[in-house]
Amino acid sequence: MDSWFLAVFFVGFGLPFVRVQKGRRLLGLMKASTATGTLCCLLGWWQVVFAFPDQACPDFDYMRPVVHFDRYESGVFPPWATCYWDDGQQKELVSGWVNPLLFTCTAVLTGCLVTLTVVAYRRCRNGQTR
Template sequence: MTGSLLLAVLLAACGLAFIRSQERRRLVRIVKASAITGIVCYLLGCLQVVTTIPAHACPDLLEPRPTVHLVRYESGLLPPRAICHWDNGARKDFVSGWIDPLLLTSAAVLTAGLVAALVLSHRRHRNHRNHQEGHAR
């Protein structure tokens, strides 16, 4: 668990490294950083899903007559998940717990950045057009 949290902090730090630069390009860098962070995070989650082998990851108890049996193995890539469910209610998730929150955060920052860029572009276009109309009079 500590290793996966360390990896999450390193990924966030790499994303923030893209943001630190010129003031005028900060929004573009935020959009790039959130997109890159989200893509890398998603790929790491998918890697954890495809490398999980249910027969090895989700065994019944190692007894001649196990009292707890595997009920089902659930996996998927959107969102990345690989979960074993046993009949006693226990479950084990093989995708790191920080993957989903970091994916959602990256998607939210990306969406907010794109909306902000669209609004700023619209304002610039409108101000430029108003400026040209003022000179035409």
């Protein structure tokens, strides 16, 4: 699941929400970042919930000395799941692009909300209703 194909697909899924009409760009960008971030978060949660440690983190019987599975740690926000072995090796089970894309979408959404708030405040202060 470390392919960037899904990341490009998720961003492509969010692009139709962006409108190029004047005055609606911020709303379209908010919809796109929300849709992309939601899909990305759901995929990350899916990878955490269905990361079965007994299958994803096997013992290495073929190595000398034998390396045994030590522990499994996970969390849901941001989505992460990691396997640890007794020789110090570790393996991330959530794709490497999930969290950067999730936080980028969150930053874009926050920026749009702040911009809309400032624009609404300025319009209210100047007496414009629309």
